[in-house]
Every structure is written in C-alpha cells, then in structure tokens.
Amino acid sequence: MTPHADPVVELRDGAVVLGGRPVVRQVDLTVRAGEFVTLLGPNGSGKSTLVRALTGLRPLARGSLSLFGTPMGSFRDWHRLGYVPQRAGAASGVPVSVREVVASGRLTRRRVLSLPSRADRAAVTEALEVVGLADRAKDSVGTLSGGQQQRVLIARALAGGPDLFFLDEPTAGVDLPNQEALADALATLSRSGSTIVLVTHELGPLAPLVDRTVVLRDGRVVYDGPPLDLSDAHGHHHHHDHDAGRHDHHPDVVAPWDREDHRL
Numbered sequence: 001m002t003p004h005a006d007p008v009v010e011l012r013d014g015a016v017v018l019g020g021r022p023v024v025r026q027v028d029l030t031v032r033a034g035e036f037v038t039l040l041g042p043n044g045s046g047k048s049t050l051v052r053a054l055t056g057l058r059p060l061a062r063g064s065l066s067l068f069g070t071p072m073g074s075f076r077d078w079h080r081l082g083y084v085p086q087r088a089g090a091a092s093g094v095p096v097s098v099r100e101v102v103a104s105g106r107l108t109r110r111r112v113l114s115l116p117s118r119a120d121r122a123a124v125t126e127a128l129e130v131v132g133l134a135d136r137a138k139d140s141v142g143t144l145s146g147g148q149q150q151r152v153l154i155a156r157a158l159a160g161g162p163d164l165f166f167l168d169e170p171t172a173g174v175d176l177p178n179q180e181a182l183a184d185a186l187a188t189l190s191r192s193g194s195t196i197v198l199v200t201h202e203l204g205p206l207a208p209l210v211d212r213t214v215v216l217r218d219g220r221v222v223y224d225g226p227p228l229d230l231s232d233a234h235g236h237h238h239h240h241d242h243d244a245g246r247h248d249h250h251p252d253v254v255a256p257w258d259r260e261d262h263r264l
C-alpha cells in the first residue's frame with residue numbers, strides 16, 4: 001500500500017438513518033487502493049450499516065460517496081466490488097453445490113442468459129483454490145461446517161474478480177483452522193493489490209495483514225490510524241483456548257474510544 005495510491009472509497013460527511021434513528025453520523029472515510037482496513041467498535045456502533053452504505057446497499061441520508069473516483073449515482077462497475085455479508089449462511093435448504101454457489105459470484109460479469117464461459121469456469125476454480133475448498137467443489141454446501149461455508153461465500157465474492165472487498169465479520173464463530181485459511185486467502189488477495197475493508201471483533205490470525213484501523217462508536221469515527229493491540233478493549237471478551245497468550249498487551253494501552261478526552 002502506498003500512502004498516495006488512488007482513493008477507491010471516499011465518503012464525506014456520511015450519515016445513515018434507520019427507523020428514524022441516526023445509525024451512522026458524520027463519517028469521513030477514505031480508503032486507498034491496496035489498503036487493508038479493519039472496522040472495529042462495540043456491538044451496535046454502526047459497522048455493518050456503514051459497510052452496507054459503502055457498497056450502495058443502504059442509501060445515505062446525507063453526505064457523498066465515490067467508488068473508484070466515480071460518484072455513487074453514476075457508478076456501474078459492480079463487478080469491482082466483493083461483499084461478504086455478516087452471518088450469512090451459504091446453505092439455503094435447497095441442495096446446491098459449493099461450485100454453484102461460487103459460480104453465482106460470476107453473474108455480475110456475465111451477459112444476461114449467456115452460458116458460463118471458459119473464463120467463468122476458470123475463475124470459479126481459482127477462487128475455490130484460494131480458499132482451500134477445491135476438493136469440496138461438488139459437495140452440497142449444507143454438508144460443510146460454518147467456517148467452510150464462510151469460505152464458500154468469500155470464494156463467491158472472489159470469483160467475480162473484484163479489486164475492492166468488504167467482509168463483515170468473516171471470522172465470527174469460525175474455528176481457528178478456518179480462521180487461518182481465511183487469513184491465507186485474504187493475504188493472497190492483499191498481496192495481489194486488492195483493497196480490503198473488514199469488519200471484525202477479533203482479528204486473530206488476520207492481525208498481521210492490517211494496515212489501518214477505524215473505530216466506530218455510536219455511528220461516529222472515534223479512531224482512524226495504525227492498528228493497535230486492543231484485544232481486551234472491545235467491551236466484550238471472547239475466551240477461546242487459542243486466545244491464550246494473546247492478552248499480554250501493555251497495561252497502559254487504553255482503547256481510544258474509552259478515553260474521555262478522545263471522544264469526538
């Protein structure tokens with residue numbers, strides 16, 4: 001990531017109102033090409049809503065948004081965006097194979113009613129390889145674990161060949177081997193120059209990949225800067241066996257959003 005790379009996301013004074021309540025307020029956020037940004041913050045602080053606004057899924061009540069330098073109103077390059085929503089199961093009850101789910105990620109690339117091309121098939125195979133599920137391609141999604149299903153959704157986003165990824169808590173409820181597989185897939189993407197915006201409560205194996213952390217509280221940005229070791233500072237703790245030894249941060253480190261003098 002270079003500090004002067006082109007902005008791929010530019011939100012100015014962004015606000016989202018849900019059910020009459022401001023959920024995202026006065027957010028300025030610029031993400032540059034190749035950056036790996038994590039969005040942190042307490043439950044309900046507006047992280048998912050902000051990400052949905054950045055993908056165009058939630059309209060802004062005010063402010064302006066540009067993607068790849070194009071104002072949202074005239075943006076058409078949807079294939080450049082990959083979005084992995086929060087807690088979405090890849091299994092729908094309808095028996096569908098892993099490969100079919102991933103292939104659906106090519107739809108923004110294909111012309112209406114055209115058959116999958118050789119390029120489509122190659123992209124699906126490659127995406128499955130990146131997330132380490134090539135050997136499960138023919139299996140029904142319902143037979144996979146939650147963590148594997150999450151990887152299927154990432155492969156689906158990958159298959160479209162986007163260069164800007166939004167992932168909403170991809171590691172929530174995912175066991176460590178799957179978190180590591182996810183971290184490998186995201187590291188591959190990041191090395192290839194993709195821009196990544198990741199919502200998470202717990203970085204785990206993703207921590208070394210992060211360039212920058214943005215912290216939300218009550219819908220506002222209260223920190224935007226280098227990643228900090230805030231593993232104890234989310235206000236809710238996740239105690240897993242694999243966490244042992246990761247809470248040895250310096251006792252003076254206080255979460256920036258918990259410092260009274262730092263509130264915006």
Ligand SMILES: Nc1ncnc2c1ncn2[C@@H]1O[C@H](COP(=O)(O)OP(=O)(O)OP(=O)(O)O)[C@@H](O)[C@H]1O
Pocket residue numbers: 018019021023041042043044045046047048049050
């Ligand atoms: N459709 C909706 N209508 C009204 N309020 C909503 C709606 N969706 C979300 N909210 C509220 O907006 C606030 C922000 O929600 P959001 O899911 O963006 O937060 P979050 O930071 O992603 O939280 P979490 O970590 O729990 O996923 C919450 O208080 C939530 O209850």
